[in-house]
Amino acid sequence: MTAARDVAAGDGRTLRVYDSGEGDALTVVWHHGSPQTGAPLEPLLEAAARRGIRLVSYGRPSYGGSTPAPGRDVAAAAHDVARIADALGIERFATMGASGGGPHALACAALLGERVTAVACFASLAPYTGEDEWFAGMVAPGALRAARDGRAARARFAEDDEFDEQSFTAADWAALAATWRSLGQDAMRAGEAGPDGLVDDDVAFVAPWGFDVAEITAPVLFVHGGEDRVVPPAHAESLVRRCPRGELWLRPRDGHVSVLDACPVTMDWLLAAS
Numbered sequence: 001m002t003a004a005r006d007v008a009a010g011d012g013r014t015l016r017v018y019d020s021g022e023g024d025a026l027t028v029v030w031h032h033g034s035p036q037t038g039a040p041l042e043p044l045l046e047a048a049a050r051r052g053i054r055l056v057s058y059g060r061p062s063y064g065g066s067t068p069a070p071g072r073d074v075a076a077a078a079h080d081v082a083r084i085a086d087a088l089g090i091e092r093f094a095t096m097g098a099s100g101g102g103p104h105a106l107a108c109a110a111l112l113g114e115r116v117t118a119v120a121c122f123a124s125l126a127p128y129t130g131e132d133e134w135f136a137g138m139v140a141p142g143a144l145r146a147a148r149d150g151r152a153a154r155a156r157f158a159e160d161d162e163f164d165e166q167s168f169t170a171a172d173w174a175a176l177a178a179t180w181r182s183l184g185q186d187a188m189r190a191g192e193a194g195p196d197g198l199v200d201d202d203v204a205f206v207a208p209w210g211f212d213v214a215e216i217t218a219p220v221l222f223v224h225g226g227e228d229r230v231v232p233p234a235h236a237e238s239l240v241r242r243c244p245r246g247e248l249w250l251r252p253r254d255g256h257v258s259v260l261d262a263c264p265v266t267m268d269w270l271l272a273a274s
Contacts, residue, residue: 002040007058007087009067009080016065017058017084020045025052026117026274027093028267029081029108032057033183034100034201035190037064042182047264051271056093058084060104062197063190070151072200075210077104078111091115094270098122098260099231100201103209106239109218110211117274120221120266123228123256126235127213128206137232140164147202154202158195167230169255180257219245219273223262225254 003021006014018040028048032038038059048055060077061069069076085093094117097105102124109119128134135141146157168176176184190197220243224236233250240246249266251259 002045002055004039006065007084009083013061013067013069015058015061015067015080015084017056017088019088020048020055023048023052023054026271027054027056027090028270029084029093029095029105030055030057031077031095031097031101031104032060032063033098033187035063035195035198036101036183036186037190037193038066039064039186041180041186043179043260044263047267050264051267053267053271056084056088056090060197060201062194062200064193068196068200070196070200072204073207073210074103074204075107075111077107078211081108082112082115085115092117094118094120094274096120096266096270097124099124099256100205103127103205106213106216106220107209107211109216109220110213116218118219118221118270119216120223120270121239122223122259122262122266123225123231124222124235124239125205125231126238127209133234137229137234139167139229143198143202144206147199147206151199151203154199155195158199168257169225169227169229171225171227171253171258172255175258175261180260183257183260213239214242214244216243217245219247221247221249221266221269221273223249223251223259223266225256225259226250226252227254228256228259230256
């Protein structure tokens with residue numbers, strides 16, 4: 001059974017943390033998408049348990065009971081994860097993130113040195129280039145475009161923003177109706193709690209991240225759907241070119257959610273790479 005606890009992050013903040021507490025093969029810290037609560041998803045827990053992996057997840061600031069931290073950058077996740085690992089008595093670990101969690105998983109690999117053994121990212125954004133081509137292929141880039149003008153502009157956009165169902169492919173909707181039903185349910189819970197976490201994520205994505213992915217020395221795996229309409233595969237192609245030990249698994253028929261079906265084999269990769 002996964003235990004939940006609050007971990008002090010400094011400056012009076014706390015982070016809501018979930019720890020499976022089981023598995024001696026490897027510890028994996030999961031970075032959730034945007035928006036999610038940070039609570040562990042059933043398919044991840046099941047795949048981890050079968051492999052002897054201890055799975056730790058947490059809510060980024062303003063998500064799932066974690067204290068807000070307006071103005072945070074992507075790099076701030078490394079500080080928070082170090083606090084979590086210290087509190088749980090974990091010295092070394094792998095990181096794994098999906099969608100909005102991908103950049104934060106990379107931050108840990110870039111900034112925590114040898115503590116991070118390997119990292120895997122599903123459908124991750126690449127650092128913002130300042131060019132319009134960064135948005136190419138996104139069905140609904142409005143939120144990220146608004147975020148370029150700062151937090152207030154992104155918050156105004158959130159007031160009447162509605163999810164564009166065309167952002168997901170048929171494979172994505174099928175995944176949400178079956179294996180990844182818990183992801184959809186968790187995203188709804190996160191959305192009902194308010195937009196602050198998502199707003200802060202988006203502002204951080206289109207600002208300087210606070211680190212260079214080219215400085216990551218750990219092995220990095222990018223897993224991306226060839227039909228992703230939320231984060232186009234060009235982002236993964238850009239990332240893998242910049243990471244010295246980067247590897248790309250392009251799944252041609254997957255979209256933004258269905259690509260997560262590769263989680264079990266990706267955990268196998270993390271075990272081998274760590």
